[in-house]
Amino acid sequence: MCQKCMVTSDHCNSNYPASIVQDKHKDPTKREFIKRTSAVLMSWGLLATGLVNASESKTVNEKKRIIPKPENVLTPDQALERLMQGNGRYVSGNSKPLDFHDVKTSLVKGQNPYATILGCSDSRVSPEHCFDEALGDLFVARGAGNYLTNDNLATIEYSVAVLNTPLIMVLGHESCGAVKAAIDAVDRHRDFPGHIQLLASAIAPAVRTVSEIAKVSDTTEDRLIHVTKQNVIMTVERLREKTPILDYYHDRKKLKIVGGIYHLDTGRVELIA
Numbered sequence: 001m002c003q004k005c006m007v008t009s010d011h012c013n014s015n016y017p018a019s020i021v022q023d024k025h026k027d028p029t030k031r032e033f034i035k036r037t038s039a040v041l042m043s044w045g046l047l048a049t050g051l052v053n054a055s056e057s058k059t060v061n062e063k064k065r066i067i068p069k070p071e072n073v074l075t076p077d078q079a080l081e082r083l084m085q086g087n088g089r090y091v092s093g094n095s096k097p098l099d100f101h102d103v104k105t106s107l108v109k110g111q112n113p114y115a116t117i118l119g120c121s122d123s124r125v126s127p128e129h130c131f132d133e134a135l136g137d138l139f140v141a142r143g144a145g146n147y148l149t150n151d152n153l154a155t156i157e158y159s160v161a162v163l164n165t166p167l168i169m170v171l172g173h174e175s176c177g178a179v180k181a182a183i184d185a186v187d188r189h190r191d192f193p194g195h196i197q198l199l200a201s202a203i204a205p206a207v208r209t210v211s212e213i214a215k216v217s218d219t220t221e222d223r224l225i226h227v228t229k230q231n232v233i234m235t236v237e238r239l240r241e242k243t244p245i246l247d248y249y250h251d252r253k254k255l256k257i258v259g260g261i262y263h264l265d266t267g268r269v270e271l272i273a
């Protein structure tokens with residue numbers, strides 16, 4: 001069974017290089033998988049983006065390409081600092097003007113985003129706007145309620161292993177409709193039609209956790225923001241524990257995973273995890 005595409009090896013259509021897929025099918029243990037495939041993964045990612053430096057092997061250097069947006073090559077701490085500085089500009093009304101013509105040439109042949117955002121689909125919370133960034137800066141996975149699915153986990157792993165993104169932020173926000181739905185589903189044992197129930201069920205553990213461990217006043221708004229924060233915190237925890245690929249980079253200090261809440265009234269992003 002392939003741990004990535006969750007089918008038998010005969011039907012695996014994973015996009016991993018063949019050597020990685022073959023190794024994973026032969027050896028299911030996490031540590032040995034990481035040991036045997038990390039070099040392949042690293043070189044694959046570097047070659048895919050052109051992100052190589054002088055210390056890399058001759059083979060890699062021979063295939064070196066121009067780095068798109070070299071200012072985006074950052075450490076995890078630098079990436080977080082830049083992200084929060086951008087939010088500061090946005091909050092103060094000093095966002096930089098966006099000009100597609102400034103970046104289009106550098107991005108035609110590749111991308112080099114410095115942060116990955118797992119955010120809610122809510123139309124009031126746009127990562128590029130609230131962090132005052134341009135094309136090519138942020139790799140974004142969005143879905144109502146910003147909870148983790150296998151599909152957006154694949155997106156996140158791709159951003160880390162292939163694009164070398166050093167920072168993941170899970171971004172929730174005030175007055176989230178998906179979180180409200182989850183609270184409603186738990187309180188009233190309500191089933192939503194179609195696939196909507198999926199998001200309520202995914203966030204339900206955060207609702208229950210807040211009910212069990214938090215001393216929360218029973219006002220609707222207080223409870224909503226507490227569950228929203230808990231959902232972000234639990235998603236961050238899942239990402240930190242979820243996969244060998246993220247573990248590999250996280251353990252080597254090449255990746256930071258944080259959580260934030262966007263305040264609708266001020267535009268400020270509050271770091272909470």
Ligand SMILES: [Zn+2]
Nearest residue numbers: 120122176177
């Ligand atoms: Zn939302």
